[in-house]
Amino acid sequence: MLLLHESADAAKHFGSLSPEDMQAMIARYKDWRTGVGGTGEKLIDGTGRVMKGPSSKVVVKDGPYAESKEVIGGFFIVEARDYDHAVELCRDCPHLEFGTIEIRQVDKV
Amino acid sequence: MTRSEGVPAFVDHLFRRTAGQMVSTLTRILGTRHLDLAEDVVQEALIRALEQWPFRGIPENPTAWLIEVAKNRALDRLRRDASLASKRDDLLAAFPAVTAAGFEPAYPFQTHWLRDDQLAMMFLCCHPEIPEESRVALTLKTVGGFSVKEIARAFLSDEAAVAQRIVRAKRQIRERAIDLGVPVGAALLDRLDSVLGVLYLMFNEGYLSRGSGSGEDSHAPGLIREDVCNEALRLGLLLASYGATDLPKVHALLALFYFHSSRFASRVSAEGDLVALADQDRAKWDRSRIEQGLLHLTASAEGDEESDYHLEAAIASAHAVAADVASTDWGYITTLYESLFQRKATPVVALNRAIAIGYGRGPEAGLAALREIELHPSLANYYLLFASQAHFCELLSFRSEAAELYRAALACECAPAERRLLERRLDRVYPSSSAIPEKNL
Numbered sequence: 018m019l020l021l022h023e024s025a026d027a028a029k030h031f032g033s034l035s036p037e038d039m040q041a042m043i044a045r046y047k048d049w050r051t052g053v054g055g056t057g058e059k060l061i062d063g064t065g066r067v068m069k070g071p072s073s074k075v076v077v078k079d080g081p082y083a084e085s086k087e088v089i090g091g092f093f094i095v096e097a098r099d100y101d102h103a104v105e106l107c108r109d110c111p112h113l114e115f116g117t118i119e120i121r122q123v124d125k126v
Numbered sequence: 127m128t129r130s131e132g133v134p135a136f137v138d139h140l141f142r143r144t145a146g147q148m149v150s151t152l153t154r155i156l157g158t159r160h161l162d163l164a165e166d167v168v169q170e171a172l173i174r175a176l177e178q179w180p181f182r183g184i185p186e187n188p189t190a191w192l193i194e195v196a197k198n199r200a201l202d203r204l205r206r207d208a209s210l211a212s213k214r215d216d217l218l219a220a221f222p223a224v225t226a227a228g229f230e231p232a233y234p235f236q237t238h239w240l241r242d243d244q245l246a247m248m249f250l251c252c253h254p255e256i257p258e259e260s261r262v263a264l265t266l267k268t269v270g271g272f273s274v275k276e277i278a279r280a281f282l283s284d285e286a287a288v289a290q291r292i293v294r295a296k297r298q299i300r301e302r303a304i305d306l307g308v309p310v311g312a313a314l315l316d317r318l319d320s321v322l323g324v325l326y327l328m329f330n331e332g333y334l335s336r337g338s339g340s341g342e343d344s345h346a347p348g349l350i351r352e353d354v355c356n357e358a359l360r361l362g363l364l365l366a367s368y369g370a371t372d373l374p375k376v377h378a379l380l381a382l383f384y385f386h387s388s389r390f391a392s393r394v395s396a397e398g399d400l401v402a403l404a405d406q407d408r409a410k411w412d413r414s415r416i417e418q419g420l421l422h423l424t425a426s427a428e429g430d431e432e433s434d435y436h437l438e439a440a441i442a443s444a445h446a447v448a449a450d451v452a453s454t455d456w457g458y459i460t461t462l463y464e465s466l467f468q469r470k471a472t473p474v475v476a477l478n479r480a481i482a483i484g485y486g487r488g489p490e491a492g493l494a495a496l497r498e499i500e501l502h503p504s505l506a507n508y509y510l511l512f513a514s515q516a517h518f519c520e521l522l523s524f525r526s527e528a529a530e531l532y533r534a535a536l537a538c539e540c541a542p543a544e545r546r547l548l549e550r551r552l553d554r555v556y557p558s559s560s561a562i563p564e565k566n567l
Contacts, residue, residue, distance in 0.1 A: 033413065033417070034417050034420065036447070039416075039420060039447045040447065042420045042421075042423065042424050043420075043423075043443055043444070043447055045424060045427060046423055046424065046426075046427045046440060046443070047458070049427035049428075050427070050432060050436075050440070053429075053430045053431070053432050
């Protein structure tokens with residue numbers, strides 16, 4: 018685990034992982050994922066207190082998603098130029114299902 | 127070792143790194159009210175370097191040189207301000223003395239207080255009372271040592287707007303007397319989410335490739351953007367190196383950064399054009415970054431919380447280890463997007479999920495998934511929605527539908543490089559030499 022704290026430069030000296038090694042690491046992640054139920058976030062902690070999810074503070078409208086950006090071919094934030102615009106977009110569509118989560122996040126902040 | 131032919135490119139990185147470290151430490155010593163002063167003295171040292179180094183050559187220990195000059199400038203300012211006089215001893219204690227032989231040969235970069243000062247600065251920049259839209263810029267400026275000009279170039283924004291954001295943020299720091307310090311306990315975990323969010327946004331800004339690609343300084347913005355991504359990575363590594371923030375989701379974020387940045391060399395062609403994943407030369411993907419990504423992914427697979435960053439990192443990992451698009455584990459990617467969508471049901475996640483479905487279960491399924499979301503207003507002018515639909519139509523040989531959709535995509539706003547990519551795709555389904563008349567949209 019010490020290796021994890023090395024800089025990106027040090028990584029160049031790292032030994033090569035074989036394709037089998039890489040697949041094994043992916044498999045290990047999959048196993049862990051299954052173990053935690055695959056749905057992620059534990060919403061209630063041991064004392065019954067509701068915990069905040071990781072995305073409750075910062076509203077993220079876009080991300081470095083390879084599928085749309087690199088599979089289809091493009092890299093662009095169009096959805097919202099800035100936070101104000103993002104809020105505006107959400108306010109325009111309160112009736113659509115996936116608008117609401119974003120609105121709640123904005124309100125919390 | 128010294129050169130006189132001008133200041134080379136590596137100096138930019140040196141300046142940034144030194145500036146970030148110095149500003150953080152000076153701010154700790156002088157107090158957050160004096161953040162401007164901390165930045166000023168560091169800036170003066172950089173200016174002095176740019177004036178002198180081209181003529182006298184780069185010093186043996188350029189970092190120590192910069193630090194010494196900045197320290198002396200700070201001492202000057204302390205002498206002139208009675209309220210700061212008491213800080214003199216702290217200042218002298220914080221920075222190495224100049225030995226009789228000249229500058230100290232090795233400046234201790236990795237000492238704890240250097241890292242801790244930068245961590246504290248990060249938490250300051252991402253403080254809840256700092257306006258959200260200012261946090262990335264403020265972090266890049268103060269911890270990253272980027273200039274306003276560089277930040278503006280990376281964000282394709284103008285300098286005045288970036289400067290304004292930073293001014294506003296600093297005003298908040300002064301008016302609310304926000305202190306410097308890494309939070310502890312429950313407060314730390316709470317504030318950490320904000321920091322991770324800012325790093326994610328920072329990386330995303332850098333990941334964008336909106337270069338014009340038409341000879342208009344197209345590579346310079348690209349390089350700056352890579353630097354911004356690498357800065358997000360560096361700051362994430364700082365977090366991971368600090369006991370209390372050495373947490374699974376930090377490693378997940380690092381994995382994500384490593385996987386995506388491993389593709390830098392293959393994403394843009396020599397002409398500045400965008401290269402789709404299917405066409406990227408995977409031999410150009412940075413293997414060591416992919417390996418680091420996998421190590422961090424493994425480190426993230428601890429505890430019982432699978433955060434959004436975990437999911438995105440896992441998605442990225444599937445691409446990173448695949449030999450090509452066809453052999454990518456799209457089924458796995460789709461299940462990850464299902465989980466992500468449950469947590470973060472945004473149109474963009476839905477779009478990416480639909481695309482993954484298209485690749486995993488076939489273009490018809492992809493089109494069906496896209497149809498579910500095409501009415502969302504925030505996607506109304508999102509060219510990638512049309513482009514995705516066009517792409518799947520193309521795969522099904524529905525050429526005229528594909529052409530119509532590529533035209534609809536082109537009618538949306540997109541950068542020149544993206545436009546060219548769409549035009550090439552349109553030409554593929556509907557060669558302009560063809561005699562088929564255009565359908566009305």
